Amino acid sequence: PGPASEPARVAPAVDPPAWLVLVAPVVAAAIVHGNALGGFFASDDLDFLARARGLDPTPWGWSRPLPGRFRWELFTAWFGVQPFPHLLLAWLLHVASALLVARITIVAGLGRWTALTAGVLVAGSSIAYTSTHWASGLGEVMAAAFALAALALHLECRRHRRPILAWLAGACAVCAVFSKESVLLLPLAVFAFDRLVPVRGEGRGALREIAW
Numbered sequence: 001p002g003p004a005s006e007p008a009r010v011a012p013a014v015d016p017p018a019w020l021v022l023v024a025p026v027v028a029a030a031i032v033h034g035n036a037l038g039g040f041f042a043s044d045d046l047d048f049l050a051r052a053r054g055l056d057p058t059p060w061g062w063s064r065p066l067p068g069r070f071r072w073e074l075f076t077a078w079f080g081v082q083p084f085p086h087l088l089l090a091w092l093l094h095v096a097s098a099l100l101v102a103r104i105t106i107v108a109g110l111g112r113w114t115a116l117t118a119g120v121l122v123a124g125s126s127i128a129y130t131s132t133h134w135a136s137g138l139g140e141v142m143a144a145a146f147a148l149a150a151l152a153l154h155l156e157c158r159r160h161r162r163p164i165l166a167w168l169a170g171a172c173a174v175c176a177v178f179s180k181e182s183v184l185l186l187p188l189a190v191f192a193f194d195r196l197v198p199v200r201g202e203g204r205g206a207l208r209e210i211a212w
Contacts, residue, residue, distance in 0.1 A: 015112040025098035025119035029091065032124040036091060036132040041083045044136040052076040066178045067139035086135035093141040094132050098123035100148035107155045108197045139180045146176035147186050150210050154190055159201035170209030187211040 041049060050056035052072040060069040071086075079085045102119030106112060131137040153169035156162060176183040187210050194205060 016116050018112070021102050021106070021112055021116050021119065022099065024116055025102060025123035026095055028120045028123035029095045029098060032126075033091060033094060033128060033132045036087050037084065039083065039087060039133055041081075042134040042136065045083070045086075045134060048072050048136055049076065049081060053081075063181045064139045064179060066175060067142050067180075071138065083135060086138065087132070090132045090135070090138045090141050093138070093145045094128050095123065097141065097144045097148055100145065100152050104148065104152050104155060107152070107159065108199055143176050143180035143183050146172045146179060147183055147189075150176060150186060150206070151190050151193060154194070154206040154210060155199045157203045157206045158194075158199045159203060161203040166206035166209045169206035170212055173210040 047056065047058075048068070049072065051058055051060065051069075053076060071089075075085050098119045101122045102115040105115035105118050128141065131140040150169045150172040153165050153172065157166045157169065173183075173186055176186055187207065190210055191207060194207065
């Protein structure tokens with residue numbers, strides 16, 4: 001028999017730089033949704049604006065107080081009837097969601113290439129069109145950002161014991177529910193992610209605080 005052939009050497013994969021994982025989603029969000037910053041109020045926005053100005057006696061609902069009554073009355077008192085602050089906040093929250101998805105991907109051990117792809121896909125998704133172009137649709141991007149922040153903080157608390165971050169994750173979960181009531185199942189989603197994509201370390205996570 002001839003000499004055994006040497007196994008083929010596989011070149012190590014080159015990860016993208018960390019700054020590219022951060023910059024690429026921001027660029028994608030600017031290209032796809034950046035034109036929203038130059039828009040005006042939509043028809044639904046005018047109703048909420050009239051309530052905030054005291055021109056419409058319709059009472060505010062009990063659900064979604066953060067993007068609803070609190071945001072409209074505060075922004076109207078600060079900026080008047082300018083749409084730009086509302087749209088800018090919506091765009092920034094959408095960018096934050098994309099960056100949080102990238103961070104969660106890295107902490108879950110899926111690598112920078114996966115994080116880069118996931119962040120860009122979220123940032124450039126057409127699903128966020130209404131939420132970034134309508135001031136009244138800000139509840140969706142606000143709920144998404146707070147929910148993702150709760151998950152990201154939970155994973156960080158899995159890696160390291162951080163009681164303050166655990167309670168901050170719980171606060172983010174509360175803010176997510178106050179942004180949109182459909183986030184009530186967030187603890188179950190975090191629990192499922194924790195079991196399907198295990199991240200282990202010295203910490204216990206923040207499931208208890210998120211559930212509370």
